[in-house]
Amino acid sequence: MSKLLTVGTVAFDAIETPFGKTDKILGGSASYISLAAAQFSIDQGIVSVVGGDFPKEFLEKLNERNINTEAVEIIEDGKTFFWAGKYHNDLNSRDTLITDLNVLADFKPVVPENYQDCDFLLLGNLHPTVQMDVIKQIPIKPKLVALDTMNFWMDNTLDELMEVLKKVDVITINDEEARQLSGEYSLVKAAQKIYEMGPEYVVIKKGEHGALLFHEDNVFFAPALPLEEVFDPTGAGDTFAGGFIGHLAKTEDISFENMKRAVISGSNLASFCVEKFGTERMENLTHDEIQKRLLQFKLLTQFDIEIN
Amino acid sequence: MSKLLTVGTVAFDAIETPFGKTDKILGGSASYISLAAAQFSIDQGIVSVVGGDFPKEFLEKLNERNINTEAVEIIEDGKTFFWAGKYHNDLNSRDTLITDLNVLADFKPVVPENYQDCDFLLLGNLHPTVQMDVIKQIPIKPKLVALDTMNFWMDNTLDELMEVLKKVDVITINDEEARQLSGEYSLVKAAQKIYEMGPEYVVIKKGEHGALLFHEDNVFFAPALPLEEVFDPTGAGDTFAGGFIGHLAKTEDISFENMKRAVISGSNLASFCVEKFGTERMENLTHDEIQKRLLQFKLLTQFDIEIN
Numbered sequence: 340m341s342k343l344l345t346v347g348t349v350a351f352d353a354i355e356t357p358f359g360k361t362d363k364i365l366g367g368s369a370s371y372i373s374l375a376a377a378q379f380s381i382d383q384g385i386v387s388v389v390g391g392d393f394p395k396e397f398l399e400k401l402n403e404r405n406i407n408t409e410a411v412e413i414i415e416d417g418k419t420f421f422w423a424g425k426y427h428n429d430l431n432s433r434d435t436l437i438t439d440l441n442v443l444a445d446f447k448p449v450v451p452e453n454y455q456d457c458d459f460l461l462l463g464n465l466h467p468t469v470q471m472d473v474i475k476q477i478p479i480k481p482k483l484v485a486l487d488t489m490n491f492w493m494d495n496t497l498d499e500l501m502e503v504l505k506k507v508d509v510i511t512i513n514d515e516e517a518r519q520l521s522g523e524y525s526l527v528k529a530a531q532k533i534y535e536m537g538p539e540y541v542v543i544k545k546g547e548h549g550a551l552l553f554h555e556d557n558v559f560f561a562p563a564l565p566l567e568e569v570f571d572p573t574g575a576g577d578t579f580a581g582g583f584i585g586h587l588a589k590t591e592d593i594s595f596e597n598m599k600r601a602v603i604s605g606s607n608l609a610s611f612c613v614e615k616f617g618t619e620r621m622e623n624l625t626h627d628e629i630q631k632r633l634l635q636f637k638l639l640t641q642f643d644i645e646i647n
Numbered sequence: 648m649s650k651l652l653t654v655g656t657v658a659f660d661a662i663e664t665p666f667g668k669t670d671k672i673l674g675g676s677a678s679y680i681s682l683a684a685a686q687f688s689i690d691q692g693i694v695s696v697v698g699g700d701f702p703k704e705f706l707e708k709l710n711e712r713n714i715n716t717e718a719v720e721i722i723e724d725g726k727t728f729f730w731a732g733k734y735h736n737d738l739n740s741r742d743t744l745i746t747d748l749n750v751l752a753d754f755k756p757v758v759p760e761n762y763q764d765c766d767f768l769l770l771g772n773l774h775p776t777v778q779m780d781v782i783k784q785i786p787i788k789p790k791l792v793a794l795d796t797m798n799f800w801m802d803n804t805l806d807e808l809m810e811v812l813k814k815v816d817v818i819t820i821n822d823e824e825a826r827q828l829s830g831e832y833s834l835v836k837a838a839q840k841i842y843e844m845g846p847e848y849v850v851i852k853k854g855e856h857g858a859l860l861f862h863e864d865n866v867f868f869a870p871a872l873p874l875e876e877v878f879d880p881t882g883a884g885d886t887f888a889g890g891f892i893g894h895l896a897k898t899e900d901i902s903f904e905n906m907k908r909a910v911i912s913g914s915n916l917a918s919f920c921v922e923k924f925g926t927e928r929m930e931n932l933t934h935d936e937i938q939k940r941l942l943q944f945k946l947l948t949q950f951d952i953e954i955n
Binding site for chain 1: 904954
């Protein structure tokens with residue numbers, strides 16, 4: 340069974356959408372990623388940090404799904420990272436109301452011994468020096484290292500980001516970030532420039548417009564499933580990443596053909612994530628629901644045209 | 648051989664993009680639609696109007712591709728419809744600099760006798776009463792009637808548009824227009840509302856984000872091909888529509904499975920259209936280039952995932 344290690348945030352989120360609002364609920368990139376990857380039979384652990392205020396029940400939600408949280412450090416006299424945001428009516432944009440880094444400000448990740456031999460490593464969206472710190476603690480390069488990042492790190496810590504990019508196989512970013520990082524408007528050209536920075540695979544997330552996978556001269560596109568209702572987009576990108584790496588870890592196959600399936604798996608899980616607030620939908624997702632929706636993805640995209 | 652009749656504009660366009668600018672070149676919805684549909688072995692004619700200033704060579708470009716222009720009325724003492732626009736740097740938005748309706752202002756379409764028995768009818772983006780006028784001149788309902796429209800007609804002639812929608816099978820509009828017409832943000836819900844207005848098939852064009860085809864509970868998605876360079880997006884939507892209806896007319900098959908292929912054919916031709924100014928690329932397109940790019944569409948979208 341493949342080992343997947345994810346480094347990311349475990350946090351409190353407070354979310355407001357046109358359909359309602361939540362109190363402090365389970366959030367953070369590592370939570371969404373691991374809940375998505377938990378849909379696959381793998382051995383997975385997360386490295387993160389929370390404060391003494393973090394409810395045991397939240398970690399238990401993860402443990403119940405075979406997510407090892409022993410390396411989630413608990414700083415008893417600290418407070419958990421807290422993000423609050425409010426979505427606009429179209430759900431495509433949001434205002435961040437609160438970002439209290441709290442214990443995350445001094446996060447020193449420690450990779451536990453039993454995951455130092457992980458096969459797959461996912462570096463969630465964090466300070467690039469934290470991401471690099473994790474890579475350095477893993478003596479033998481995993482089969483695949485994936486990294487998620489965002490414009491904030493490009494704006495503020497570009498040199499550090501460029502250093503860590505040299506060490507990764509896959510980068511996942513959104514279309515605007517790909518343009519910012521590469522200086523190219525065309526996503527085809529952007530991917531080519533990003534290859535030169537290190538990653539051999541570039542995954543560009545376009546939200547409701549789907550996701551693109553680039554590798555050498557190959558491109559694959561997975562649409563987002565058109566939904567009647569989107570309730571809360573929070574965590575969709577991390578859920579996509581978790582489904583992507585979870586599929587790869589389970590199948591232990593990093594061929595381009597299998598990466599296509601991984602992108603579809605990620606898109607599939609993300610389509611569920613947005614149906615309820617926070618992680619709620621991902622906590623109550625069945626194998627049958629997932630399989631049924633994979634069939635919808637096939638119907639949505641597959642065609643049979645004669646080429647002569 | 649199927650007969651396709653297209654009603655639309657034949658015009659002068661003057662286009663400015665970040666890569667250069669043109670003088671008055673061949674433009675108009677009927678020009679783009681018919682040049683795309685000309686890639687298929689069909690009998691096609693267009694109904695339109697131009698002024699005495701319109702060069703014979705422009706109509707000859709169409710005739711050379713077996714496009715019957717006998718029903719393009721020439722008003723000798725009138726001037727041809729003229730549109731000038733300037734694209735912004737991202738090519739996703741543009742400013743209209745000039746819209747001189749000229750002879751289009753009093754356009755009274757006359758469907759020639761030899762196309763009154765057309766099998767396929769495409770009503771290009773025009774005043775809904777002009778579109779209705781054409782429908783009334785066709786004694787037996789064609790196999791398929793498709794209509795293109797835009798927000799301008801929704802804003803100014805909604806009642807007339809709703810009347811003509813009752814008579815059509817397929818509507819092609821962009822995502823914002825689908826939302827405006829239906830009052831629904833979700834495109835799934837928008838399509839359902841639009842079914843009730845008449846069309847059984849709803850094609851939603853999302854530009855660089857692809858196109859969606861809705862019919863009953865079925866949805867199909869065709870991405871736009873990711874390109875290294877987009878040179879001039881003018882006419883891409885009309886080229887898509889021309890490829891869509893051209894494929895249907897050639898195959899004489901309006902099943903949903905075949906409509907999927909039609910959407911891919913339209914997307915494929917549109918990907919060429921944007922590579923050069925105006926209609927230039929469409930005038931110099933070979934069968935082999937089209938087939939080669941269809942293969943790229945397959946590689947871009949087709950995957951093989953086990954569902955259990």
